[in-house]
Amino acid sequence: MTDRRFPGISDVVTQESINAYAELSGDYNPLHVDLEIAAASEFGGTIAHGPISFQSLFRSLTEGLDVEALPAGSSVSVTYRAPVRPGDAVTARIVRPADESAADGALAASCVNQDGVTVLSGSVLLPPA
Amino acid sequence: MTSRDVDQKEHMTDTLSNIAFDDLVEDDRKGPYVEQITADLAGRLAGPIGQPHDVALAPPAVFPVIFLKALRASMGGIPAGSVLAKQELRFGEPVPVGESVRTTTWIGEKYVRRERPYVVIRFDVRRADGALAVSGSKTIMWPTGPGDQA
Numbered sequence: 001m002t003d004r005r006f007p008g009i010s011d012v013v014t015q016e017s018i019n020a021y022a023e024l025s026g027d028y029n030p031l032h033v034d035l036e037i038a039a040a041s042e043f044g045g046t047i048a049h050g051p052i053s054f055q056s057l058f059r060s061l062t063e064g065l066d067v068e069a070l071p072a073g074s075s076v077s078v079t080y081r082a083p084v085r086p087g088d089a090v091t092a093r094i095v096r097p098a099d100e101s102a103a104d105g106a107l108a109a110s111c112v113n114q115d116g117v118t119v120l121s122g123s124v125l126l127p128p129a
Numbered sequence: 130m131t132s133r134d135v136d137q138k139e140h141m142t143d144t145l146s147n148i149a150f151d152d153l154v155e156d157d158r159k160g161p162y163v164e165q166i167t168a169d170l171a172g173r174l175a176g177p178i179g180q181p182h183d184v185a186l187a188p189p190a191v192f193p194v195i196f197l198k199a200l201r202a203s204m205g206g207i208p209a210g211s212v213l214a215k216q217e218l219r220f221g222e223p224v225p226v227g228e229s230v231r232t233t234t235w236i237g238e239k240y241v242r243r244e245r246p247y248v249v250i251r252f253d254v255r256r257a258d259g260a261l262a263v264s265g266s267k268t269i270m271w272p273t274g275p276g277d278q279a
Contacts, residue, residue: 020179050213051193069186069223077217
């Protein structure tokens, strides 16, 4: 069941946003920023830095909670499932697990691209309100 | 080639390390590395990446970046050919924009699963007064395994 507190934020990842992330992080791995080298790689083109696929998830959390920073005691744990490429629209989904008794209040989180492919999945734990 | 291209090429060599799996030492702490949470860094990571926003506190997306910067300082960055597998972040005290934070990194664990080598790199980010702001880990599928040369 979707947790209605958290909007389904979508971010379109572009080469410009990847370049901006490289500039901010200092991570200029050619797989992210060099079109020629990336094209010759197993990925066939540039891919986004892993944490870029986090962005819509973080935005959904902060907008849903109406905060700038996540509250103390929050945690986010994700597994990266698939690469994100320029042009992908990544949408965050935060849901309550079907079996709530199995969780310690953790929410299930995922980010999917425009084709429905899950690019990351994991869990979010928020402190009691 | 644009000036941005030139700038990127200049950064590439020190973005990628070539540390062999066998040379990684567990619990060998590196740092702390000091980094200021600037208004530019926080603002461009508060919304869609790169688009400036006016914020007073560091948004969560700042901390993977702070960790990447510390990783570059501690081990020259992530090795070429590595694959990011997992990431975990646990949030403590919020950090006001303008404050400098101190990041420590260390190898938490390294193991082989299904014939693939994995390295768990842990980190913590502390505020100027020492309070924990964020801790977490990044699990990387390493490009070399036990016995391999980098």
